[in-house]
Amino acid sequence: MTIRLLHTADWQLGKSFARFAGGDLAALLREARLAVIERLAARATEADVAAVLVAGDVLDHEHAEPGLLRRMVHRMAGFPGPWLLLPGNHDPARPGGLWDRFAASGDCPENVRLLTRPEPMTLLDGRLVVLPAPLLQKHVSGDTTAWFDTAVLPAGAVKVGLAHGGVPALLPGQSESPNPIALDRAERAGLDYLALGDWHSVLQVGPRTWFSGTPEPDDFTRSGQGQALLVTLPGPGQPVTVRALETGRHAWQARKVDLGHGPAVGAIGDQLDALVAGLAAPGETVLRLTLEGALDLAGRAALEAALGRLEARLRHLEVQDEGLLTAASEADLAAMASEPLLAEVVAALADSEDPAAPVALRLLHQTWQRLEPG
């Protein structure tokens, strides 16, 4: 009687990864979001689930190029069971919209069910009833799961809700969409499990209510990404068991490094090396590195060199150095003071209120250093 389901959401296929556009990384990350479907299919097959529930935002936007859904279907082939796709705020089920066109296209296989209507769907010969709450437009003010409370359902069936939106009571202002879902909807509607999408990390919001997060990470700021939930339902009214399965390829990491004040040039490289050593798979890591501290010009030059080496070891390195001060030290000044003209220039730049002055000072130092004496 036990029913297993694989709960996932927020695939957001076709996401542009605008911040990485211009290189290969954005394309690679987009491909990763398609590739993760294959791993989801493999997990589903391995766990012998009754269905894969996708709790909204299958696509990043409803104006995706037509081939994307066909590629998605192709990637689903590893699991022949039902894939229940719920429209979310990124891909709402507007009449005549994306999902209607896909349904009419003939490209949608039978095992891929588009839950574009708030109507119960019965599976496993009536032993499992799925109540979908599709979003028909990007934003709704009401709770699309409200109808779960009054739905007339066959007795003895396991009841699973599928919805996409935020839970204001738990995550005020933090969800991606304003579409509110009652925190106690599962209890009020007598659901055995409420599968939610929209929050991109795995998050349990109630005894029977979970956000699965996105199966392929896409954010530096959230942990718990890159997973799907294997939901085990022993039977109606029975306690549900939820286990997170790793699905993601890339690790999106945010690290902050305080370089201190005037560190030794060699120490800068050591700190960054230590940082890489702490990463599980540097080659699959998309790293945001926030630097703090204060460097003299020589230290800054050393940092630039060390960052260059670090970038080569990672999938991607994003450096935020707004908190890192760079100033000419006494040593810098002394080094250039041997040239009377440069000493005056350094002093002028140091006193300048021009926002470009610090950079100019750094460039002066770099250029001065590159010029061999004599």
Place this chain on the structure above:
Amino acid sequence: MRLDELVVEDFKKLKGRHVVRPAALGITVVSGDNEEGKSTLLDALKAAFFMKHNTTGADRDAIQPFAGGETPAVTVGFTLDGSAYRLAKRFRRGGVQLETPEGLLEGDAAELRLASLLQFEWPGRGAARDTHTGVAGLFWVDQGTTFAKEQEPSPTALRGLQPALADQVAALGRGERAPRLMTEVRRRRDQHWTGKRDQPRGELATLEREVAELRVELSGLEAAEAEVEALLDRLAATLEKRRAWLAADHLGRARRAVDGSRSALAGVRALEEEKRVRSAERQAAASELRRLQDMADLRRQRLAAIDERAAEQAKLARATAENAPLLDRARRQRAATDAAAEASRRALAAGERERETVRRRAERLRLARELAALERLAADVRATAAEAAEQQARADAEAIDEIALEQLETMEVELKETRAALRAVATRLVLRPDRADAEVLLGLVPVDPAAPIELTAPATLILPGFGRIEVTPGGKGLAELRRALADGEAAFAGRLAELVARDLAEARRRLLARDRLAHEAEAARQKLATLLRASGMKGQAALDAACVTARARLAGFDDVDGGDDADDATLEAEREAVERTLAELREREAALAEERRRATEEEARLGREADVLAGAEARAGLELAKLEDQLAIERDELADVALAEALAAARTVDDRAAEAVLRVERELARAAPEAARLEAEQAARRLAQLEEEGRGLEREVVRLEAELKGAGGRGIGDRKGDVQGRLELAERRHARLFAEARAWRLLAETLEAVDRARQDALVEPLEARLAPYMRQLMGEAVAAFAPESLRLETLRRSAASEPFSSLSVGTREQLAILVRLAIGDLLVETRGQSPPLILDDALVYADAVRLARMKTILQQAAARQQILVLTCRKEDYLGLDARYLRLEDCRA
């Protein structure tokens, strides 16, 4: 540097050895006349230092002694930084020696050491030019060039001055890497900014354009996305509208209304159909009644017509019978007139033939006469022509013509003239015999002794009794005349023989006869022409042809009988008789024709009447038969009694049908068919309108879907994401590059500002040393230098600034000397020494006041510097505390 001794040997203008030993400090004035070689001293000094000993080519040639022969040589003793040096240079291979405190140097080592000592540079080849001669070159000024613009410090001079200047300003040195750094920073700045530094260029400009273009593209995509969103909203609204419309079942209700109205309309249509059937039945009954009534009417009319036609036929038969005898008589009358007319025609034809016969006889007679006349004329013509021909032939046979006669006459005249001339010169002998019978023989021929004898040829007279007298005529030209006479007589005789004439008279007679014959021939031809002209013939041949034609025409009348002997009167009488007969016959024929016409018309009229009567009778008979046949057929079809019975029955049926029609019409009026029809139409129209509305909604859906497809809804999000990404990236790259570019610009500007300030500071020591000289020379005037070149640029006097180039030659020269003195002072102060200032014929443009001031200034400067004045005007420099040398005294 101090110049201790200058020894010049065989150098350009200076022949032999010249030794100049200037004062160690102070002024030395070397004077000499023009062209004596003062400037050569300066040239020699320059050559010693700046021209290698082994120099060849033009530079070497230029210093060759003008007197030739010797190798130029210069020896310079000088003190530098307290050390004594002696440079001996003979301009040939291996001709240099430099004595230094460290020892003697020779060859290239000496030259290199020299350049090092004086801080100048050797060029690649040839002598060092002004741009290479360092500070010393600045102080050794050629004649007339002190004021020239090119006299600004050369690069090597500047390099030599820089340390001295820098020493004057604390820490003003640029540093070793600063120039290269400035170059690099400027290069980097110029990579990003245009010449005016306010417009981006290169990658920065490209990025700016890329950002702008991407923003535009993104804006377009957002607009397109908004359009797609709006279309999606409209599609959703339309789909909802369609769903609600379908749910309201407008079409179902309309269709039911249509069914109801159609049912009511069907009842009306059934009544209308019954009415149509009843009406048709009524029309059929009425029609049958009318048919029978028409049949009865027709039966009556038929009987009346038969009676009428029978009466008419009888009447026509009577008229035909009456017309028949009249017609017979008319036919006979017409036959009689035909016979008479025929007879008349035959008589007329005979008359016509007779008239033709008479006419032909007359014609034949006329032709015969014409032929006879023609033949006579032809005979006359032939005779005349023969005569003319004969006379002409005779005339033509005569050999003598006017020309021949004229020739003869001319020859005779010439003979006469010759004879007369001969006689004139002949020897005339007049004999006067004593006796009357004296006999005289000329030759053997006796002559009349009484008559004079004219002799033109030697002759012998025999005078019997006397003897012989031989006479030889001797007149002038006698022999020629005699030959001419003999020739003329021979020619005359020959011509007469040719003409077969005995003499000239016969020739004249024969010519007259010939003319007469020709005249007669011409007269005969005139006659012939007259004959032909009178006959109208163009010639004899035409006349002959006319005769032939006339004969042929006459032969055409051979068939005419009789009358061969008739004359014109007889023939005319016959013709008139025939014409009269013909006139009578024609008159009769006309009368007969009229008579026949009338008879024919009468016959025709009566014939037509008979035909009309016969036709009418026949038609009447036919009509009567037809009427009777029709009546018989009609009666066979329906007998008169049966017709009457059927008529009564039909009236009954018609009455009943009319009643049925009235009943249906009353029921139809109750059913209100027009209203039922309008209701049905309205229901149908409403249904159609609703169906159209439904189709409109479908079309709107399809249209919106198509519009969505056309608006590129699918994939627009991807493109937008892509553009957003590229824009974000471009903006980040632009921001980073812009910050760097701004930093490069700031750095370059700061470097340049600092450098400029330092350059300005660098000239301050020079300006400070120049200022006292300037005040002394020109009052409060201040000279300003270009920092980078130490070139005098402006002179400021009384708040007005004047470019150096606009000053007078004299002032420029004076200022240039002051600048050198200031530089000399600076060098003395900072380096302890300066090169000796050598002025070659300078200050020649100075007025007396300026010259005096300049001398005072030179005297002041001489306290610190060694000054050598080369001049041809020694008196200008008198009064100085100076060593005065005369060039001629320097010759060793």
